[in-house]
Amino acid sequence: MFAEWYKPGGCLEYPLMELQFIRAKKAVVSNASMWDTLKLLPQEVVPKSYSNRINTTSQCESFMHLHLGFDAEGIRSDLGIHHIVVNDWERGVDADQNVVLISVPSVLTPNLAPIGKHVLHAYLPGTEPFELWEGLDRKSAEYRNLKAQRSEIMWRAVERAVGPGFSREKCEVKLVGSPLTHQRFLRRNRGTYGPAIQAGTDTFPGHSTPIPHLYCCGDSTFPGIGVLQLLPVVQL
Ligand SMILES: Cc1cc2nc3c(=O)[nH]c(=O)nc-3n(C[C@H](O)[C@H](O)[C@H](O)COP(=O)(O)OP(=O)(O)OC[C@H]3O[C@@H](n4cnc5c(N)ncnc54)[C@H](O)[C@@H]3O)c2cc1C
Structure with missing residues (x-):
């Protein structure tokens, strides 16, 4: 059901463009992060003080994501769109594996999911250390195991927020994103939330x-x- 709904044609598709050079007459504006912009510049035009400042700016941590698609049957009808689960207030909201943010946008806009289904996004908000993931092969068992281990906190939070009608086994879409996913798809250096x-x-x-x-x-x-x-x- 979800596979059918997601397939290209239902979504926006852009043709792949050939590599093009565009010469700017007035200015170039970059909205890539400071670290990603720096990597694009020829070294000889970058003053040392500028690269030093960028390379010494601390980064916020990265993210874990859990994207789910599941049947709405048996899920309570008054389910809210946003949920925040804080496991331990003493540890603070920036501690790792502690705070989980959850959105179920299909409770407000049903056509965001196939009829009778829900889509859900849960994430760890800029609290997942990139170091834990650095250098891992995304095809390795080690990576898969770490994903299972570090996403467990999100699964538990979803079970708590959505309630007894929810079953992880019955989810038709289960996608776990790691800091490596965040780095790759958002093209952000070390998958960071941004400058700390x-x-x-x-x-x-x-x-x-x-x-x-x-x-x-x-x-x-x-x-x-x-x-x-x-x-x-x-x-x-
Ligand atoms: C899960 C999550 C939840 C968030 N929630 C909130 C919220 O509730 N409220 C809020 O205010 N903010 C929130 N934020 C933060 C907010 O989304 C970001 O600060 C904002 O989107 C950053 O926008 P940006 O354009 O600066 O950077 P980006 O969105 O990272 O855009 C930079 C773009 O540059 C592109 N790029 C990089 N390198 C190249 C290259 N070499 N060539 C071409 N393109 C390149 C990237 O692909 C990317 O599209 C959230 C962020 C995340 C990750």
Whole structure:
């Protein structure tokens, strides 16, 4: 059912473009993260002070994701869209394997899933250390086992939030994303949530760079992580 619904044609499809070079007359604006932008620049045009600042900026941790598709039958009808499960308040909301965020958008917008089904996304919000995953072969048993081990906390939170009608065995779609997934699909250095710059102690960099005609925007620039900071860019 889900496989049929997801198949290309039902979703947006873009033809693959051939490699193209576009020459900018006025400026280039990058909204890739500061680390990913740095990697794209020829070393000889980058002042040492600029690369040093980027390479010494601390990063927030990465994410674990759990995407599920399951039958709505037996699930309580008053299920809410958003749930936050905090396992131990003493450990704080930025401790690893502690806080799970869950959204079930199909409770509000049923056509986000096939008729009679729900889609659910659970994630660990920027608390999964990339180091645990670094260098693992995504096809290895070690990687699969680590995914099973580190996603267990999300499964338990989903069982708690969705209630007794939910069964993990009956899920028709089960996709676990790791920091390596996050790095690969979002093309973010080390799958990071973004720069770990603390309000009150430091500020996010501005939008100009020491490289003439190169500007940066997005969550590596002021005012920092979050979708709101994208609005000024959209308004330009
Ligand atoms: C699970 C999750 C939940 C979140 N929840 C919230 C929330 O509730 N509220 C909120 O305000 N914020 C939230 N955020 C944060 C917010 O989504 C991000 O801060 C924001 O989307 C960052 O946007 P951006 O355009 O700066 O970066 P990105 O969205 O990372 O965009 C950068 C783009 O650059 C592309 N790119 C990288 N390298 C290249 C290259 N070489 N060539 C071409 N393209 C390249 C990438 O593919 C990517 O599309 C959340 C983030 C996550 C991961």
